Amino acid sequence: MPSPATPRRAGTESPAGQSTGLPGWQISHWFNTTTRIDLDDLRGRVVLIHAFQMLCPACVAHGLPQALRVHEVFQGEAVTVIGLHTVFEHHEVMGSPALQAFIHEYRLPFPIGIDQADETGPLPVTMSQWGLRGTPSVVLLDRQGRARLHRFGVVD
DSSP states (O other): OOEEOOOSSOOOBOTTSOBOOOOOOOEEEEESOSSOOOGGGGTTSEEEEEEEOTTOHHIIIIIHHHHHHHHHHHTTTTEEEEEEEOOOSOGGGSSHHHHHHHHHHTTOOSOEEEEOOOTTSSSOHHHHHHTOOSSSEEEEEOTTSOEEEEEESOOO
16 A cells, blocks of 8 residues: 655755755656756645656556556646656666656656666666655655655555
């Protein structure tokens, strides 16, 4: 059963004690966008971040279709869907060219970033900093950039 996860390193605390957001992500390459996307650029919008691996069965069967539905339903409104490809296993077969073909085959229209590899360990940088436990994972940010949902597994 999916359970909430607490990021290992939360963002700074506001005077009221509420987190102002997660650490910025470290993206090595973007797809479906011509510009680099920073979390601060998304303030004022609700953001659904879907962390996935293209060889993850639950991501392909549940997570990505859900992210696609959210993108289609809220397109043109103040909701943004971002994919975060977090490779923590089978690195040699999930490189940028394979992901580009995957995005094309599954017709994923929203921006997708590749989580920066960490040379010191198997987990990519953002996955580690955000405390993501695996894939699929969903992070929902409010309009102020605060994480309101941080969940590992299939979300109903």
